[in-house]
Amino acid sequence: MTHSPDVLIVGAGIVGAACAYELAREGARVEVIDSQPPGGGATAAGMGHLVVLDDNPAELALSQLSVALWRELADQLPQTAEFWTCGTLWIAANEAEWEAARAKQVLYPDSTLLDAQALYEAEPQLRPGLAGGLLVPGDAVVYAPVAARWLLEQANAKVTRRTVTDITALQAGAVICATGASARTLLPDLPVRPRKGHLAITDRYPAMVRHQLVELGYLQSAHGDAAESVAFNLQPRPTGQLLIGSSRQFDSDAPGIDAPLLRRMLTRAFEFLPGLAHCQILRTWTGFRAATPDKLPLIGRLRDHLYIATGHEGLGVTTSLGTAKLITAEILGRRPPIAPEPYRPERFHA
Protein backbone atom coordinates (compact mmCIF):
# COMPACT_ATOMS: atom_id res chain seq x y z
CA MET A 1 0.00 0.00 0.00
CA THR A 2 1.35 3.42 -0.88
CA HIS A 3 0.62 6.64 0.96
CA SER A 4 0.34 9.89 -0.93
CA PRO A 5 3.01 12.37 0.15
CA ASP A 6 2.33 15.48 2.18
CA VAL A 7 3.51 17.60 -0.75
CA LEU A 8 3.93 16.65 -4.41
CA ILE A 9 5.94 19.07 -6.51
CA VAL A 10 5.75 19.01 -10.30
CA GLY A 11 9.03 20.41 -11.61
CA ALA A 12 12.54 19.56 -10.37
CA GLY A 13 14.11 22.84 -11.40
CA ILE A 14 15.58 25.28 -8.93
CA VAL A 15 12.15 26.54 -7.80
CA GLY A 16 10.69 23.07 -7.24
CA ALA A 17 13.90 21.94 -5.53
CA ALA A 18 13.92 24.97 -3.22
CA CYS A 19 10.27 24.31 -2.29
CA ALA A 20 11.13 20.66 -1.57
CA TYR A 21 14.05 21.73 0.62
CA GLU A 22 12.04 24.24 2.63
CA LEU A 23 8.99 22.03 3.13
CA ALA A 24 11.14 19.04 4.15
CA ARG A 25 12.88 21.23 6.71
CA GLU A 26 9.43 21.86 8.18
CA GLY A 27 8.89 18.11 8.45
CA ALA A 28 6.83 17.46 5.32
CA ARG A 29 7.26 14.28 3.28
CA VAL A 30 7.95 15.59 -0.21
CA GLU A 31 7.94 13.94 -3.64
CA VAL A 32 8.96 15.53 -6.92
CA ILE A 33 8.03 14.69 -10.52
CA ASP A 34 9.74 15.96 -13.66
CA SER A 35 9.91 14.80 -17.26
CA GLN A 36 13.61 15.78 -17.33
CA PRO A 37 16.53 15.19 -14.98
CA PRO A 38 16.58 17.64 -12.01
CA GLY A 39 17.71 21.11 -12.99
CA GLY A 40 17.67 20.24 -16.68
CA GLY A 41 15.38 22.98 -17.97
CA ALA A 42 15.65 26.74 -17.56
CA THR A 43 17.71 26.10 -14.40
CA ALA A 44 20.55 24.77 -16.55
CA ALA A 45 20.02 27.28 -19.35
CA GLY A 46 20.34 30.42 -17.22
CA MET A 47 23.36 32.23 -15.82
CA GLY A 48 22.76 31.55 -12.13
CA HIS A 49 23.26 35.21 -11.24
CA LEU A 50 22.02 35.86 -7.68
CA VAL A 51 21.05 39.49 -8.01
CA VAL A 52 18.90 42.06 -6.27
CA LEU A 53 16.64 43.90 -8.73
CA ASP A 54 14.51 46.92 -7.91
CA ASP A 55 12.14 47.59 -10.76
CA ASN A 56 9.30 47.66 -8.23
CA PRO A 57 9.04 47.21 -4.42
CA ALA A 58 7.79 43.62 -4.70
CA GLU A 59 10.68 42.58 -6.92
CA LEU A 60 13.10 44.28 -4.55
CA ALA A 61 11.61 42.60 -1.46
CA LEU A 62 11.66 39.10 -2.96
CA SER A 63 15.14 39.38 -4.49
CA GLN A 64 16.65 40.92 -1.32
CA LEU A 65 15.16 38.18 0.84
CA SER A 66 16.35 35.52 -1.60
CA VAL A 67 19.94 36.75 -2.03
CA ALA A 68 20.20 36.89 1.79
CA LEU A 69 18.96 33.28 1.96
CA TRP A 70 21.53 32.18 -0.65
CA ARG A 71 24.27 33.81 1.39
CA GLU A 72 23.13 31.88 4.47
CA LEU A 73 23.24 28.66 2.44
CA ALA A 74 26.61 29.37 0.81
CA ASP A 75 28.81 27.54 3.31
CA GLN A 76 26.75 24.37 3.06
CA LEU A 77 26.62 24.16 -0.74
CA PRO A 78 28.99 21.63 -2.34
CA GLN A 79 32.11 22.97 -4.05
CA THR A 80 30.67 21.91 -7.41
CA ALA A 81 27.85 24.44 -6.97
CA GLU A 82 30.56 27.06 -7.61
CA PHE A 83 28.98 29.67 -5.35
CA TRP A 84 30.99 32.88 -5.61
CA THR A 85 30.19 36.29 -4.17
CA CYS A 86 31.66 38.24 -7.08
CA GLY A 87 29.19 41.13 -6.74
CA THR A 88 27.33 42.92 -9.51
CA LEU A 89 28.78 45.97 -11.21
CA TRP A 90 26.03 47.99 -12.88
CA ILE A 91 27.64 49.99 -15.67
CA ALA A 92 26.58 53.55 -16.43
CA ALA A 93 27.45 54.35 -20.04
CA ASN A 94 26.69 58.08 -19.79
CA GLU A 95 25.85 60.83 -17.32
CA ALA A 96 22.12 60.10 -17.41
CA GLU A 97 22.75 56.48 -16.48
CA TRP A 98 25.19 57.56 -13.79
CA GLU A 99 22.42 59.68 -12.25
CA ALA A 100 20.21 56.57 -12.42
CA ALA A 101 22.93 54.62 -10.63
CA ARG A 102 23.07 57.30 -7.97
CA ALA A 103 19.33 57.07 -7.45
CA LYS A 104 19.58 53.29 -7.30
CA GLN A 105 22.29 53.42 -4.62
CA VAL A 106 19.75 54.45 -1.98
CA LEU A 107 18.13 51.01 -2.29
CA TYR A 108 21.42 49.13 -1.83
CA PRO A 109 22.89 49.90 1.60
CA ASP A 110 26.26 48.19 1.00
CA SER A 111 26.78 49.45 -2.54
CA THR A 112 29.50 51.79 -3.77
CA LEU A 113 28.98 54.42 -6.43
CA LEU A 114 31.98 54.39 -8.80
CA ASP A 115 33.14 57.32 -10.89
CA ALA A 116 34.84 56.60 -14.19
CA GLN A 117 38.30 56.24 -12.63
CA ALA A 118 37.05 53.82 -9.98
CA LEU A 119 35.17 51.87 -12.66
CA TYR A 120 38.36 51.29 -14.69
CA GLU A 121 40.29 50.35 -11.55
CA ALA A 122 37.62 47.74 -10.84
CA GLU A 123 37.39 46.50 -14.45
CA PRO A 124 40.31 47.64 -16.62
CA GLN A 125 39.07 45.79 -19.71
CA LEU A 126 35.94 47.88 -20.16
CA ARG A 127 35.90 50.22 -23.16
CA PRO A 128 36.93 53.83 -22.59
CA GLY A 129 34.36 56.59 -22.28
CA LEU A 130 32.00 55.05 -19.72
CA ALA A 131 30.64 57.29 -16.95
CA GLY A 132 30.92 54.98 -13.92
CA GLY A 133 28.89 52.38 -12.14
CA LEU A 134 27.30 50.99 -9.03
CA LEU A 135 29.03 48.08 -7.30
CA VAL A 136 26.68 45.80 -5.33
CA PRO A 137 29.12 43.55 -3.43
CA GLY A 138 26.63 41.06 -1.94
CA ASP A 139 25.37 39.64 -5.24
CA ALA A 140 26.76 36.25 -6.20
CA VAL A 141 26.75 33.51 -8.81
CA VAL A 142 25.94 29.81 -8.50
CA TYR A 143 25.89 26.80 -10.81
CA ALA A 144 22.17 26.25 -10.48
CA PRO A 145 21.73 22.64 -11.70
CA VAL A 146 24.09 21.42 -8.96
CA ALA A 147 22.35 23.63 -6.39
CA ALA A 148 18.97 22.18 -7.44
CA ARG A 149 20.20 18.60 -7.08
CA TRP A 150 21.72 19.41 -3.69
CA LEU A 151 18.48 20.98 -2.44
CA LEU A 152 16.56 17.85 -3.52
CA GLU A 153 19.08 15.60 -1.75
CA GLN A 154 18.81 17.65 1.44
CA ALA A 155 15.02 17.33 1.23
CA ASN A 156 15.39 13.56 0.98
CA ALA A 157 12.74 13.91 -1.72
CA LYS A 158 11.81 11.00 -3.94
CA VAL A 159 12.23 12.25 -7.52
CA THR A 160 10.28 10.44 -10.25
CA ARG A 161 10.95 10.98 -13.93
CA ARG A 162 7.66 11.07 -15.79
CA THR A 163 5.45 13.48 -17.66
CA VAL A 164 2.38 14.80 -15.87
CA THR A 165 -0.59 15.40 -18.14
CA ASP A 166 -3.32 16.13 -15.57
CA ILE A 167 -2.04 17.97 -12.53
CA THR A 168 -5.49 18.01 -10.90
CA ALA A 169 -5.47 14.21 -10.74
CA LEU A 170 -2.38 14.08 -8.50
CA GLN A 171 -2.95 12.87 -4.94
CA ALA A 172 -1.18 14.69 -2.12
CA GLY A 173 -1.84 17.02 0.79
CA ALA A 174 -0.63 19.84 -1.43
CA VAL A 175 0.44 19.87 -5.09
CA ILE A 176 2.83 22.57 -6.31
CA CYS A 177 3.18 23.39 -10.00
CA ALA A 178 6.77 24.59 -10.51
CA THR A 179 7.26 23.83 -14.18
CA GLY A 180 8.49 27.21 -15.38
CA ALA A 181 7.51 28.28 -18.87
CA SER A 182 5.75 24.98 -19.58
CA ALA A 183 3.24 25.56 -16.76
CA ARG A 184 0.72 26.58 -19.40
CA THR A 185 0.56 23.06 -20.81
CA LEU A 186 -0.72 21.90 -17.40
CA LEU A 187 -2.71 25.01 -16.51
CA PRO A 188 -3.72 26.74 -19.76
CA ASP A 189 -5.31 29.73 -18.03
CA LEU A 190 -2.06 30.85 -16.39
CA PRO A 191 -0.74 34.20 -17.67
CA VAL A 192 2.71 32.75 -18.38
CA ARG A 193 4.46 32.78 -21.71
CA PRO A 194 7.92 31.66 -22.75
CA ARG A 195 10.56 34.34 -23.25
CA LYS A 196 13.51 32.87 -25.08
CA GLY A 197 17.09 33.74 -24.19
CA HIS A 198 20.52 33.03 -25.67
CA LEU A 199 23.79 32.52 -23.83
CA ALA A 200 27.37 31.89 -24.92
CA ILE A 201 30.31 30.65 -22.89
CA THR A 202 33.98 31.18 -23.62
CA ASP A 203 37.13 29.27 -22.93
CA ARG A 204 39.05 30.16 -19.74
CA TYR A 205 40.39 33.70 -19.47
CA PRO A 206 41.13 34.02 -15.74
CA ALA A 207 40.95 37.50 -14.18
CA MET A 208 39.86 39.21 -17.40
CA VAL A 209 36.70 40.26 -15.54
CA ARG A 210 36.19 40.28 -11.77
CA HIS A 211 32.50 41.10 -11.22
CA GLN A 212 29.27 40.25 -12.94
CA LEU A 213 28.95 43.17 -15.35
CA VAL A 214 25.51 44.42 -16.34
CA GLU A 215 24.67 47.56 -18.27
CA LEU A 216 22.13 49.75 -16.51
CA GLY A 217 20.14 49.61 -19.73
CA TYR A 218 19.55 45.92 -18.90
CA LEU A 219 16.39 46.73 -16.99
CA GLN A 220 14.88 48.26 -20.11
CA SER A 221 15.50 44.94 -21.85
CA ALA A 222 14.30 42.81 -18.93
CA HIS A 223 11.25 44.84 -18.04
CA GLY A 224 10.31 46.28 -21.40
CA ASP A 225 7.84 44.55 -23.67
CA ALA A 226 9.84 44.67 -26.90
CA ALA A 227 9.45 41.53 -29.02
CA GLU A 228 13.24 41.26 -29.16
CA SER A 229 15.95 42.93 -27.12
CA VAL A 230 19.56 42.44 -26.08
CA ALA A 231 21.59 43.83 -23.18
CA PHE A 232 25.18 43.49 -22.02
CA ASN A 233 25.35 41.03 -19.15
CA LEU A 234 28.64 39.22 -18.55
CA GLN A 235 29.47 36.74 -15.82
CA PRO A 236 32.94 35.54 -14.84
CA ARG A 237 32.75 31.91 -13.77
CA PRO A 238 35.05 30.65 -11.02
CA THR A 239 36.79 28.59 -13.74
CA GLY A 240 37.81 31.76 -15.61
CA GLN A 241 35.22 31.16 -18.31
CA LEU A 242 32.96 34.05 -19.31
CA LEU A 243 29.24 33.62 -19.66
CA ILE A 244 27.88 36.13 -22.18
CA GLY A 245 24.26 37.34 -22.28
CA SER A 246 21.62 38.45 -22.75
CA SER A 247 18.73 38.29 -25.18
CA ARG A 248 14.98 38.35 -24.72
CA GLN A 249 12.52 37.17 -27.31
CA PHE A 250 8.78 36.63 -27.20
CA ASP A 251 6.75 34.49 -29.56
CA SER A 252 9.45 31.97 -30.36
CA ASP A 253 8.96 28.37 -29.29
CA ALA A 254 11.88 27.08 -31.35
CA PRO A 255 14.87 26.13 -29.22
CA GLY A 256 17.43 26.67 -32.01
CA ILE A 257 19.94 29.52 -32.13
CA ASP A 258 18.63 32.68 -33.78
CA ALA A 259 21.85 33.74 -35.52
CA PRO A 260 20.96 37.42 -36.15
CA LEU A 261 19.88 37.86 -32.52
CA LEU A 262 22.98 36.04 -31.24
CA ARG A 263 25.09 38.38 -33.38
CA ARG A 264 23.30 41.41 -31.86
CA MET A 265 23.87 40.05 -28.36
CA LEU A 266 27.58 39.42 -28.93
CA THR A 267 28.06 42.77 -30.69
CA ARG A 268 26.55 44.47 -27.67
CA ALA A 269 28.98 42.63 -25.39
CA PHE A 270 31.98 43.55 -27.60
CA GLU A 271 30.93 47.22 -27.40
CA PHE A 272 31.42 47.15 -23.63
CA LEU A 273 34.35 44.72 -23.48
CA PRO A 274 36.33 44.94 -26.75
CA GLY A 275 38.80 42.21 -25.72
CA LEU A 276 35.95 39.72 -25.70
CA ALA A 277 35.95 39.74 -29.51
CA HIS A 278 39.29 37.87 -29.41
CA CYS A 279 38.09 35.17 -27.03
CA GLN A 280 37.04 31.67 -28.08
CA ILE A 281 33.39 30.81 -27.58
CA LEU A 282 32.95 27.14 -26.74
CA ARG A 283 29.17 26.79 -26.80
CA THR A 284 25.98 28.72 -27.39
CA TRP A 285 22.51 27.66 -26.29
CA THR A 286 19.02 28.89 -25.56
CA GLY A 287 16.42 28.52 -22.85
CA PHE A 288 12.91 29.68 -22.04
CA ARG A 289 12.07 31.97 -19.15
CA ALA A 290 8.56 31.97 -17.73
CA ALA A 291 7.32 35.53 -18.24
CA THR A 292 4.22 37.11 -16.70
CA PRO A 293 2.48 40.34 -17.81
CA ASP A 294 3.59 42.33 -14.73
CA LYS A 295 7.12 40.79 -14.47
CA LEU A 296 6.37 39.33 -11.05
CA PRO A 297 6.19 35.60 -10.34
CA LEU A 298 3.05 33.62 -9.56
CA ILE A 299 3.41 32.27 -6.03
CA GLY A 300 0.56 30.93 -3.91
CA ARG A 301 -2.58 28.87 -3.79
CA LEU A 302 -4.44 28.54 -7.07
CA ARG A 303 -7.43 26.53 -5.83
CA ASP A 304 -8.12 23.75 -3.36
CA HIS A 305 -4.81 21.99 -2.63
CA LEU A 306 -3.13 23.20 -5.84
CA TYR A 307 -0.35 25.77 -5.51
CA ILE A 308 1.68 27.56 -8.14
CA ALA A 309 5.32 28.68 -8.16
CA THR A 310 6.35 29.85 -11.61
CA GLY A 311 6.60 33.01 -13.73
CA HIS A 312 9.99 34.06 -12.32
CA GLU A 313 11.27 35.04 -15.76
CA GLY A 314 15.02 35.68 -15.58
CA LEU A 315 15.17 35.82 -11.80
CA GLY A 316 14.14 32.28 -10.90
CA VAL A 317 17.47 31.05 -9.58
CA THR A 318 17.75 34.10 -7.34
CA THR A 319 14.17 34.10 -6.09
CA SER A 320 13.75 30.34 -5.75
CA LEU A 321 14.66 30.42 -2.04
CA GLY A 322 12.30 33.31 -1.24
CA THR A 323 9.57 31.62 -3.28
CA ALA A 324 10.01 28.47 -1.19
CA LYS A 325 9.59 30.49 2.03
CA LEU A 326 6.34 32.04 0.73
CA ILE A 327 4.88 28.75 -0.50
CA THR A 328 5.83 26.95 2.71
CA ALA A 329 4.30 29.66 4.89
CA GLU A 330 1.07 29.50 2.90
CA ILE A 331 0.80 25.70 2.95
CA LEU A 332 1.53 25.54 6.68
CA GLY A 333 -0.58 28.59 7.53
CA ARG A 334 2.36 30.50 8.96
CA ARG A 335 3.35 34.12 8.80
CA PRO A 336 5.34 34.76 5.58
CA PRO A 337 8.70 36.59 5.74
CA ILE A 338 7.48 39.28 3.30
CA ALA A 339 4.02 40.40 2.17
CA PRO A 340 2.81 37.67 -0.24
CA GLU A 341 0.04 39.64 -1.97
CA PRO A 342 2.03 41.03 -4.95
CA TYR A 343 2.89 37.51 -6.11
CA ARG A 344 -0.49 35.83 -5.64
CA PRO A 345 -1.89 34.31 -8.85
CA GLU A 346 -5.39 35.70 -8.25
CA ARG A 347 -4.18 39.21 -9.10
CA PHE A 348 -4.86 38.26 -12.73
CA HIS A 349 -8.41 37.04 -12.02
CA ALA A 350 -9.69 39.82 -9.78
Place this chain on the structure above:
Amino acid sequence: MLKILVNNAVVHVPANATVAAALLHAGTAGFRRSVTGAPRGPLCAMGVCMECRVTIDGQPHQLACQTFCREGMEITAP
Protein backbone atom coordinates in the same frame (compact mmCIF):
# COMPACT_ATOMS: atom_id res chain seq x y z
CA MET B 1 65.28 29.98 -40.57
CA LEU B 2 63.10 32.04 -38.20
CA LYS B 3 63.87 33.14 -34.67
CA ILE B 4 61.05 32.73 -32.16
CA LEU B 5 60.81 32.85 -28.36
CA VAL B 6 59.49 29.83 -26.44
CA ASN B 7 59.01 30.72 -22.78
CA ASN B 8 61.54 33.54 -23.30
CA ALA B 9 64.19 31.19 -24.77
CA VAL B 10 65.35 31.74 -28.38
CA VAL B 11 64.54 28.87 -30.75
CA HIS B 12 65.46 28.69 -34.46
CA VAL B 13 62.96 26.93 -36.71
CA PRO B 14 62.49 26.45 -40.48
CA ALA B 15 60.31 29.09 -42.16
CA ASN B 16 57.37 26.73 -42.77
CA ALA B 17 57.20 25.21 -39.28
CA THR B 18 53.98 25.19 -37.28
CA VAL B 19 54.08 26.31 -33.66
CA ALA B 20 53.36 22.72 -32.61
CA ALA B 21 56.36 21.44 -34.56
CA ALA B 22 58.54 24.21 -33.15
CA LEU B 23 57.53 23.42 -29.57
CA LEU B 24 58.17 19.71 -30.01
CA HIS B 25 61.52 20.56 -31.63
CA ALA B 26 62.31 22.73 -28.59
CA GLY B 27 61.56 19.81 -26.30
CA THR B 28 58.26 21.11 -24.89
CA ALA B 29 56.11 18.17 -23.83
CA GLY B 30 53.29 19.96 -21.98
CA PHE B 31 51.70 22.59 -24.24
CA ARG B 32 49.10 23.48 -21.62
CA ARG B 33 47.64 22.24 -18.34
CA SER B 34 44.24 20.62 -18.01
CA VAL B 35 41.72 21.80 -15.42
CA THR B 36 43.20 19.36 -12.93
CA GLY B 37 46.78 20.39 -13.78
CA ALA B 38 47.74 17.47 -16.03
CA PRO B 39 50.08 18.25 -18.97
CA ARG B 40 48.45 18.21 -22.42
CA GLY B 41 49.92 18.32 -25.91
CA PRO B 42 49.01 17.90 -29.58
CA LEU B 43 46.97 14.75 -30.20
CA CYS B 44 45.30 15.18 -33.57
CA ALA B 45 47.59 17.84 -35.08
CA MET B 46 44.74 18.91 -37.36
CA GLY B 47 42.85 21.51 -35.32
CA VAL B 48 40.15 19.28 -33.87
CA CYS B 49 41.17 18.07 -30.40
CA MET B 50 42.02 21.53 -28.98
CA GLU B 51 44.71 19.96 -26.77
CA CYS B 52 47.65 21.96 -28.18
CA ARG B 53 46.43 25.42 -27.14
CA VAL B 54 49.19 27.87 -26.21
CA THR B 55 49.49 31.60 -25.62
CA ILE B 56 50.91 33.36 -28.70
CA ASP B 57 51.95 37.02 -28.43
CA GLY B 58 49.82 37.36 -25.30
CA GLN B 59 46.67 35.82 -26.79
CA PRO B 60 45.66 32.63 -24.93
CA HIS B 61 44.06 29.49 -26.40
CA GLN B 62 45.71 29.60 -29.83
CA LEU B 63 45.96 26.28 -31.67
CA ALA B 64 49.67 25.48 -32.00
CA CYS B 65 49.09 22.90 -34.73
CA GLN B 66 47.20 25.37 -36.94
CA THR B 67 49.53 28.36 -36.59
CA PHE B 68 52.71 28.96 -38.59
CA CYS B 69 55.71 30.48 -36.85
CA ARG B 70 56.51 34.12 -37.58
CA GLU B 71 59.76 35.96 -36.95
CA GLY B 72 59.86 37.21 -33.35
CA MET B 73 56.75 35.30 -32.25
CA GLU B 74 56.50 34.84 -28.47
CA ILE B 75 54.98 31.57 -27.29
CA THR B 76 54.11 30.69 -23.72
CA ALA B 77 53.53 27.04 -22.95
CA PRO B 78 53.70 26.16 -19.23
